[in-house]
Amino acid sequence: MGYFENILPPKERMERRFTWGDVVVLLLLAVLLYGGVRLAFDAPAEVQGPFIRLEPRALPWYALLSVGRMAAAYALSLLFTIFYGRAAAYNPRAERILMPLLDVLQSVPILSFLPVVLLSLSAILPQTIAVELASIVLIFTSQVWNMTFGWYQSLTTIPKELREASSIFRLNTWLRFKKLELPFGMIGLIWNSMMSWAGGWFFLMAAEIFTVGERDFRLPGLGAYLHEAANLGDTRAILWGLAALILTIIALDQLVWRPLLAWSDRFKVEMVESEEPPTSWFYNVMHNSTLVNALRGWFTLPSERLDSWLIRRAPLQDTGETAHGYTWRSVLPWVIFGGFLLYGGLRAGLMLWSVPLVQWGQIALGIGATLLRVMISLSIALAWTIPVGALIGTNRRAAAILQPVVQVTASVPATAIFPVFLLLVINLTGGLNIAAIFLMLMGTQWYLLFNVIAGASAIPQDLKYTSALMGLNGWERWRTLILPALFPYIVTGGITASGGAWNASIVAEYVQFGGQTLFTTGIGSLIAQATASGDYPLLLAATLSMVLTVVLINRLFWRPLYRIAEDKYRME
């Protein structure tokens, strides 16, 4: 069940209550959004979209473009992760600010920022660059948080004696990073990267198909291809596009992630050989290839040179007293930052003040409607993932058949097939409502399913035997064994899933399709409409309200549940 082992989120992040840090972070978000909206005033009223060619020959190029955007955002995420995580793990003062910041940021519905980011960037940059950059920023913000959390987590759990050994043997910062931190965090980093890529596709596709009113923000890529194909009702192109997308994702899995996982098995800290190490055919091919081994030989010398240069350049510092106390130098940046925050907050407040009461009413209504959709989609997801997940997790034969199917299906980003689905249901009554719930469902169910599978496969064998010996059957068995065992996993899955559902609302509740504009009541729809009509105060108010709602739901609903799960139902 290796795929699902690393799913449980780190404990700490669920234990914090509301603090002043959260208020500052939310204020900062408000100020940033305000800044974006201010810039958006200068955004062009009309944006010409790219011409999307539908012949299959264009697909490799589109696939390359999409993967390129993902890779660029991922590279950014990796850099950010390493530096941010190190700062938070090693500097207690920074930790107090950086961790609450991360905590809020990871629960914010990222996709709600898309309109503001797109508008503000197109106001200051040439169109194509602005749209590319916006998509990369968006993917980055969707990928980075769990990676950073994972990295921070592994840095803080490096065994004390390995740390002490590195100090006593005088490893400098570089060697420590290369020989201790990176290897120790590698497995977690790879798992988190895989999750981030899977999540990133969802956002990339959303960014590639984003159009509102006269503004066509689409990007040439696989998502736009599928969107265009569905728009024109070209079934053949839809099939080609889907095939290309699935093929791309499978190829990345087989040629990048699986080999990386097989390779990273050496970084296990356990002092025993693993029973079922991850394997990869591609890794084995590369491992035995003469060419690759020769290449590795060529790299030894430069890498040795780099190490010794860095060891000479930055020897281990014998730390004396570190300065504590506050000097004006250390306080000044914070004063400036605080001033900036207050001023920005004031301006944002003024803009929000200008939003008429009617619109606030619309916002409240929209949030209610979207919340309802989120709850419906979560309920549907729960209804089928719990039995199926429990089956896959406890039954080896079922797992062997269903798991590959589930993995491939889950790997297809819901936003990519959304236009296709729309084509099917658009003419039904309440078609867009069905489609919106469908998209949310597609965006949420896999997290739940994977967590349920992980939970079910973690039920200890002896408990299963005991319940069998006690003659527990049917509902009794579910009530006393399976549901309590699954509870923590369901909660964990639910947290991520509900976040995903809120994100989906941005693309799901307002669509331009086949020459017509369709929308339904909802906060996502409101954000899109505000973007289309250039009602920037409304855009700011709606986006902020959505962010606040999701953060509040997280804190007031999911966290208490999570704490109960931690205290009561953990099997350890």
Next chain:
Amino acid sequence: MATPVTPTTLLELKHVQQNYTSGTRKFTAVQDVNLNLQEGEFVALLGPSGCGKSTLLRILTGLQKPSEGQITYRGQSLKGVNPYATIVFQTFALFPWLTVMENVELALKARGMAPNLRTPRALDLLDRVGLDGFENAYPRELSGGMRQKVGFARAMAVEPELLCLDEPFSALDVLSAESLRNELMELWTSGSIPTKAILMVSHNIEEAVLMADRIVVMDKEPGRIVAEIRVELPHPRQRHSDEFRAVVDNVYALLAGQTQSEAAELGSEPGQPGRTRALPHVHISDLAGLLEYLSEKPDDQDDIYRLTEELKIDSDHVLTLTETAELLGFATVAKGDIRLTPLGETFAEASILARKEIFAARIRRLPLVRWLSGMLQRADKRALKWDVVKLALELEFPPEESEKQLDTLINWGRYAEILAYDDGSEEIYLESAAEKVS
């Protein structure tokens, strides 16, 4: 001017103190330690777990900064990690993703040694500790003893002046530990390594007597040095010689303490003036086992250190058990011998129920138990939340220790049927109250 035989002082600790705070309380992990180490010396720091000996080792290598006091190395005040010292760790601290060879080489690489120099040096050291042929193995493929050999090879590769050993043999099986000890002593006494002094932390009394020239005995609460013993026996030392046994006995007598007056022995209640005696973390079944064993001995007594061999448990555990027996009045300790009291004898021969009664009567005398029952009696419904009691205990103990104290308290109280604990509601009850509720 000075005569050439005067040994050089390598390391000197003056008034070293390690405090830490938890809430408003201040705890002392290491109290006013003065210690020096001469060239050519092998010193053992010996003491029960929790006496701060490992903390002291981290302080004197510069891994940790003491709250107070001064550390000088060759007369120079120590800043940061001591570059002339290395440590062999109890848990080996090998990098699991590096091969044996890479582990040793890394220590040399970090000091900026070029590959063409460090590879032969690492090979030579691995050869010397007998790991020839295992250069490309990963630590997880090796046995504990072999892993620790890598630990030694790595430590000696950087040619430290001061070699620190942090209970290096305690995670090994008996045979590997013994052979590794002998190999180290051979290298040390023959002078074939450039090491100028060795400092070993240990809780194994025999091991310390077997290897060290000087034993510094530490005690806990607070961690401090209580005695120093010179061991003048020539190497290699014979475990079964009378002189050896005399030294071991002597150390045991120092560590096991003597039975004191009851008030001094029990301490005061938390929150009252005076120190609260911490409960030794012992399972009742282990204690009962010890008492039964002793009751079958002639005169109901035994040499404490012989118990380690006879019961096949380590000296730390034996000392905790004798401390418990003494605290509860089941035994007296004098000059390294333990002897059952009549009460202890009765306990050893009693039925399960009778044992519970005796045990209950004995632990009711303990200030901690009195304090908790008092609080419970005053409490609403005669029950208190686990967290609340733990918090109250933190007046007296550091947080981690209060958790352990409370666990032991509940454990003993449940056995004695004085206390009950509900894991679901996390509440502690008086047993009588529990009956009323149910």
